[in-house]
Amino acid sequence: MDPVPGGDSALLDPALICAVDLGGTFTKMALVDAAGGVLAEDRVPTYLSAREVGDDGSGSRDWLAAEMARFVDASLPALPGRAVTGFGVVVPGIVDRGVVVAAANIGWYGMPLAAGLSERLGLPGGVDHDVRASGRAEWQLGAGRGVQNLMFVPLGTGIAAALVVDGRLLRADGYAGELGHIPVPSAGDTRCACGATGCLEIVASAAGVERTFARLTGRTMTTPADKVAGLARSGAPAAVKAFTLAGTALSEALLTALTLLGPEVIVIGGGLSGAADLILPTVEDYLTAHLAFQRRPRLAVAEFGSRAGVVGAALVGRELIAAAR
Amino acid sequence: MDPVPGGDSALLDPALICAVDLGGTFTKMALVDAAGGVLAEDRVPTYLSAREVGDDGSGSRDWLAAEMARFVDASLPALPGRAVTGFGVVVPGIVDRGVVVAAANIGWYGMPLAAGLSERLGLPGGVDHDVRASGRAEWQLGAGRGVQNLMFVPLGTGIAAALVVDGRLLRADGYAGELGHIPVPSAGDTRCACGATGCLEIVASAAGVERTFARLTGRTMTTPADKVAGLARSGAPAAVKAFTLAGTALSEALLTALTLLGPEVIVIGGGLSGAADLILPTVEDYLTAHLAFQRRPRLAVAEFGSRAGVVGAALVGRELIAAAR
Numbered sequence: 001m002d003p004v005p006g007g008d009s010a011l012l013d014p015a016l017i018c019a020v021d022l023g024g025t026f027t028k029m030a031l032v033d034a035a036g037g038v039l040a041e042d043r044v045p046t047y048l049s050a051r052e053v054g055d056d057g058s059g060s061r062d063w064l065a066a067e068m069a070r071f072v073d074a075s076l077p078a079l080p081g082r083a084v085t086g087f088g089v090v091v092p093g094i095v096d097r098g099v100v101v102a103a104a105n106i107g108w109y110g111m112p113l114a115a116g117l118s119e120r121l122g123l124p125g126g127v128d129h130d131v132r133a134s135g136r137a138e139w140q141l142g143a144g145r146g147v148q149n150l151m152f153v154p155l156g157t158g159i160a161a162a163l164v165v166d167g168r169l170l171r172a173d174g175y176a177g178e179l180g181h182i183p184v185p186s187a188g189d190t191r192c193a194c195g196a197t198g199c200l201e202i203v204a205s206a207a208g209v210e211r212t213f214a215r216l217t218g219r220t221m222t223t224p225a226d227k228v229a230g231l232a233r234s235g236a237p238a239a240v241k242a243f244t245l246a247g248t249a250l251s252e253a254l255l256t257a258l259t260l261l262g263p264e265v266i267v268i269g270g271g272l273s274g275a276a277d278l279i280l281p282t283v284e285d286y287l288t289a290h291l292a293f294q295r296r297p298r299l300a301v302a303e304f305g306s307r308a309g310v311v312g313a314a315l316v317g318r319e320l321i322a323a324a325r
Numbered sequence: 326m327d328p329v330p331g332g333d334s335a336l337l338d339p340a341l342i343c344a345v346d347l348g349g350t351f352t353k354m355a356l357v358d359a360a361g362g363v364l365a366e367d368r369v370p371t372y373l374s375a376r377e378v379g380d381d382g383s384g385s386r387d388w389l390a391a392e393m394a395r396f397v398d399a400s401l402p403a404l405p406g407r408a409v410t411g412f413g414v415v416v417p418g419i420v421d422r423g424v425v426v427a428a429a430n431i432g433w434y435g436m437p438l439a440a441g442l443s444e445r446l447g448l449p450g451g452v453d454h455d456v457r458a459s460g461r462a463e464w465q466l467g468a469g470r471g472v473q474n475l476m477f478v479p480l481g482t483g484i485a486a487a488l489v490v491d492g493r494l495l496r497a498d499g500y501a502g503e504l505g506h507i508p509v510p511s512a513g514d515t516r517c518a519c520g521a522t523g524c525l526e527i528v529a530s531a532a533g534v535e536r537t538f539a540r541l542t543g544r545t546m547t548t549p550a551d552k553v554a555g556l557a558r559s560g561a562p563a564a565v566k567a568f569t570l571a572g573t574a575l576s577e578a579l580l581t582a583l584t585l586l587g588p589e590v591i592v593i594g595g596g597l598s599g600a601a602d603l604i605l606p607t608v609e610d611y612l613t614a615h616l617a618f619q620r621r622p623r624l625a626v627a628e629f630g631s632r633a634g635v636v637g638a639a640l641v642g643r644e645l646i647a648a649a650r
Binding site: 148149161163165166168170171172173174175176177178179181182183185192194195196252255256257259260261262263290292293294295 | 473474486488490491493495496497498499500501502503504506507508510517519520521577580581582584585586587588615617618619620
């Protein structure tokens with residue numbers, strides 16, 4: 001990964017952050033420099049103690065601290081002159097000032113994660129929501145550099161958004177940004193996992209594209225979204241249709257969100273951003289047809305890809321350490 | 326109007342702001358104290374020089390400065406011990422750091438209003454968007470006191486919103502908050518003045534209620550919204566239906582907006598807030614039926630009513646003067 005702005009001073013800064021993107025299945029770890037460069041990385045299966053031994057999630061926390069220590073010890077010898085000065089962890093859930101209020105996939109409810117890791121690792125650090133932190137990475141170092149108003153929309157298994165307005169990431173106690181669960185006409189009356197009907201993510205997430213394709217082709221086995229994308233590029237009608245539906249639904253949601261929030265840039269990320277060539281033309285056409293007085297945003301594809309989480313985690317850690325000084 | 330928090334120190338502060346709510350038809354002026362109390366007020370027809378003499382709007386600016394000076398001179402003698410230390414003006418349009426970027430109703434485009442008034446009045450002061458400033462009044466002194474996340478939604482001739490997230494009013498260079506122009510299913514395919522179709526304000530504004538009632542009763546003359554409200558309270562089916570449609574459309578828009586922004590309180594203002602008894606029950610029922618994981622906001626009716634603009638203007642002026650110190 002090329003170094004990005006932050007410039008010479010960032011390259012001379014020897015301090016690294018042990019950055020962690022904790023998922024319900026895999027945990028990604030990286031040592032990240034001040035410019036967002038990833039100097040070492042690893043991926044391990046996530047240990048879900050709440051599911052396996054039925055505890056309060058403290059087993060997962062202790063496992064995570066041990067994995068982070070192991071990763072740092074294994075990686076630093078290859079990076080002479082460097083030191084790890086802090087950590088940043090991002091999780092899929094509601095986070096409030098270092099405490100994981102609720103992360104159902106991990107089994108954490110009211111877990112004081114930042115304090116627990118700090119104590120076990122002997123390092124300062126911060127914890128935040130994964131999508132918000134990934135959005136921070138794209139905004140500060142990636143595809144949305146230099147603007148004050150941005151929406152980062154990762155299209156993965158589900159859909160959420162990180163919202164930047166007036167140069168600040170919106171939080172609202174962890175409730176901001178649930179773009180995947182705003183109702184759009186194109187999603188029809190299908191019921192969403194959240195309990196509501198017609199949510200954006202029913203048709204515009206990677207899982208949504210897979211569902212639409214299976215429905216249109218009558219298959220019972222789902223075809224991975226990247227395979228559906230390949231079929232769409234070779235002109236298979238059902239695959240094209242699945243992506244057109246995803247793009248139209250996304251357009252409907254973005255039109256509403258941008259009317260409320262006025263972004264200069266909308267950055268599309270997540271697994272489905274690899275199929276941006278199949279989605280963004282639909283969105284551009286829709287905006288041309290429907291924008292009235294609103295500011296027209298530039299549409300961009302995320303630069304950090306699957307690394308946005310760890311790069312964002314590093315920014316979270318670094319900001320928290322700077323604020324504590 | 327009762328004094329509101331700000332407390333004893335506010336009551337002892339002799340400084341008053343000359344606060345102006347400039348509309349396309351009428352201009353409201355008030356002398357407002359530090360607690361948001363209105364100690365004098367006046368209302369005059371707005372002079373639209375761009376329309377009448379075809380100028381660049383400078384005639385309206387000079388007229389406004391003269392009206393403000395006249396109002397202050399006429400009001401101060403009745404307020405011994407008080408002094409006017411600054412001004413605040415709110416306008417229906419896009420405002421960026423004291424400059425009215427675009428206010429079509431007044432005929433101002435790129436008008437440096439704060440600087441122009443300051444020079445003519447010999448006072449410091451600020452200018453802001455009318456809805457955002459009214460929202461500030463309800464948030465800091467009115468129905469939304471004490472929260473960090475709020476939506477203020479005035480239902481008038483049109484609909485806009487002031488959005489407070491994490492204790493800050495969102496701006497996005499003046500583009501934030503156009504709630505009236507998000508599409509909702511209940512508005513159908515009707516074309517809006519903005520050029521798009523299905524916008525919230527087509528059915529949920531005061532003008533929208535009047536349109537629906539006229540359509541349902543086959544009348545060519547429109548009945549004022551407050552008259553329609555009276556008919557609805559006495560059970561007239563078409564009037565009830567017009568308010569139910571307005572309430573449902575508003576619910577659809579609010580569900581989307583709160584899913585993105587997580588407000589703790591939604592304050593309904595504007596002329597139609599006098600019919601809150603006919604609208605809010607529909608919204609409460611809708612939220613009960615449709616909320617999943619979202620935070621449920623408290624619904625409140627604006628406390629400042631038609632004075633929210635001047636009280637907000639005073640806050641704008643006061644904040645700007647404090648920041649300049």
